[in-house]
Each structure stands twice: as C-alpha cells, then as structure tokens.
Amino acid sequence: MMICKVIGNVWATKKDDALEGKKLMVVIQTDTYGEKVQGECFVAADIVGAGVGERVLIVNGSTARKALGGDDIPIDAAIVGIIDTLEVDRTH
Amino acid sequence: MMICKVIGNVWATKKDDALEGKKLMVVIQTDTYGEKVQGECFVAADIVGAGVGERVLIVNGSTARKALGGDDIPIDAAIVGIIDTLEVDRTH
Amino acid sequence: MMICKVIGNVWATKKDDALEGKKLMVVIQTDTYGEKVQGECFVAADIVGAGVGERVLIVNGSTARKALGGDDIPIDAAIVGIIDTLEVDRTH
C-alpha cells in the first residue's frame, strides 16, 4: 500500500452511475516524514472516514475494487486505513 | 483515479473489432491546477460525454474494462467522470 | 492505451509453448508528434497487422490477454489498433 496524505476533495456531476454516493478524495504520496514526494495527486475513494490532512494507506488497481466490496465498481484507488504511527529505522 | 485533461481525439480504421464504436480520446495527466505534468499523453475510452478541454477522472487497467461494462473489451483506460470542482489544501 | 511506434521484430526459439505463432513486435512509446519519449522499448503481440514504422495503440497487463482472446496467454502487451489520425489541441 502507498503512504499518502489526503489533501482535498473532488466533485463530478457527470460521472459513471456506479460512482454515485462514493466519497472521492484528492491524495498525494508522501515519504515516512509526511513530506510530499515526486509524483502527482490522484483521486481515491474513502471507506474509512478519512479527512483532509490525515495520513492514509492506499491500495491501487483491482485491489481497490475489492476494498470497495464490488468487483464492478469503476474505481482504481481506495483509502483502506488511517495511519496512527509509522515506526521507521532511519539508519537505512 | 488520475486527474487528466482531454486534449484530442484519435482515429484508427484497422483495429480490434471490439473497439468498434468506442469514443477514444487523447488525455494527459495534470496537477490540481490543471497544468500538464511529467508523463505522456495516452488514449482513454469515454463513457460520460467528455469534450476536449475538460478535466476528467480516469481509471486504468482492469478497472477500465469494468467501467466499459465488459471484461473482454481491449481497453485499459476509461474516462469515468468530468471534474466540476477540485478543492485542495494548498498548504501541503 | 499507450501511443507507440513499431520499430522492429523479435525472435525467440526457446519460449513458452503458448507464444508459438504469435507475432511479437518491438515498440516504443511516442508523444503525439510521433517522437520518442522517455521510457524503454518493449515487446507487444500484434493482432491487427501492424508494420514497422506505424503508430499504434497498445494495451497492457490483463487487458492484453483479453485482446488476444485467451485469459491464459502469457503476453502482457498487445497492439489493438493502427492510428490513422491524432487530432490534438496543441494549446494545452
């Protein structure tokens, strides 16, 4: 799973019906200090009640559909956990 | 999902029969300001009536096939929403 | 789908039996002008009769297997269309 930070929300009126009611958030990958790294923002569906500013775990691809509970949902990124603590060996 | 901008159309006469009738658009990933970022243009099938210049949400891989409603369709990117608003915390 | 150019052929005598008879071509991703971009050549199976020098649409991953008509074929990239025209808004 990617370590990301939630930085915003996105609204889309014209969309695939299967996206109706999904909470879509803008996220960005971070390092273990919470700093932005190379790579662009993307949009993930939230299933754990994450808010802007929180650090989260993201799954991508077909795994996101599994997390959302339906193999036919047209979503390829999902927030599956809110990070409490990252304990990292900084000597690496 | 990736945040992209629609920048054009593509035509292909010789193609897999399963692509017949699909609306294929050229898209490029953007940041949350709508600016082009590193990475190349690619082609996505549109299912929401997007037009050139609009900002859209794109799903990739097997999820694109799900969005298109058929697991055997030879398409690996699909436009699943037209972005109305991106509300992003610019302090990150 | 990626926008690529066909630049060659590859031969492999010792290979998975399921690759027997497949036409494998060397391709490289290009921009919308047909110029080579960052990234390496790779090999894709052709199902539309593409030739060296042509611009093509490529699908990757599990979608390539779908394009080849069999979920067990050990191929993860396929040429699914030959590009006639790319009409791109150059102001982006």
Next chain:
Amino acid sequence: MMICKVIGNVWATKKDDALEGKKLMVVIQTDTYGEKVQGECFVAADIVGAGVGERVLIVNGSTARKALGGDDIPIDAAIVGIIDTLEVDRTH
C-alpha cells in the same frame, strides 16, 4: 518480485475490517547491494515472519492478494520470501 528491505512498522486503528490482524511493514526497494534506490517507501503485509533490516522479496497487485490466500483482501503488496543470498554477475 521486487528486492526490498524492511525498514519499519505501521499502525492504523481506523482501517478496513479485512486488514485486522495483518502484520503491516514499511519497506523500500533496494539494489542488489542492499542500497536504497529511487522510489518511495511503501507498506506490505508480511506472511513469512520478516523483521526490520532483512532483505525480502515483494509481490505487488493482485498477486499480493493471492499470496495472502484470499482474493478479497484489500492489500496490494506482500512479503513472500526472506532473501538469504543474491548471486549477481557484476560485469553487466
């Protein structure tokens, strides 16, 4: 599989129920000398009893779910082996 090094642990109280009881570790890709390379840390589920500092083999995507023994588990990276020896031809 990616060659990675385990560098830490991650805790998340609010998470998808299916993640309950999974051992989640922070890993980073390395070269064959064990040195950190370009690319960010990510989180993988451990199924072989790996510890911080060990070099491991990681599978990604749908393969991680297979490694975890259930196609519906919302995890897209798994540690499937602890590397004893890497024997590499350094002349390449």
Next chain:
Amino acid sequence: MMICKVIGNVWATKKDDALEGKKLMVVIQTDTYGEKVQGECFVAADIVGAGVGERVLIVNGSTARKALGGDDIPIDAAIVGIIDTLEVDRTH
C-alpha cells in the same frame, strides 16, 4: 513484455510454500542493444531454462501467474522466452 537480461540468482529459505522449487533469477531491463537502462533489478521465475547473461522476455503482474500455470502462485514476474534476435529500425 519487457526486454531484460538475466544477471543472477536469488535464494530464500524462508518463503511462501508455493515458491518451493521455483527457479528465481535476478533480471534487469535493457535497451535493444542489451545495455542496462534506468530502473532496478528485480526477480522473475524462469520457465524456459534461461541462464545468466541471456536476454529474455519478461511478463509482469497477473500474466506471470498465468505463465506459471496457476492463478494462485505468488509470483508477479516470469521469464517466458529467450531472445535469439532483435531486429530494430535504428532510425527512429
């Protein structure tokens, strides 16, 4: 498929049972001249009898599992062919 070169072997005593007996080789992506390119070494299972120094075709992701003949095998890269000849138009 990626064009890679086999550069070594890897041994792991503690590993997922399903990896038992698989021949795991260290590979690196190359250009069409056989030169190393940007990107790191990774590990692929060999099903065609490849040796160190040979140029090979690699499939990734779920396609590697298909190549290995079992959808539940925790391997996400497989060597599916040994390259005899690459015939590339160098004018691109």
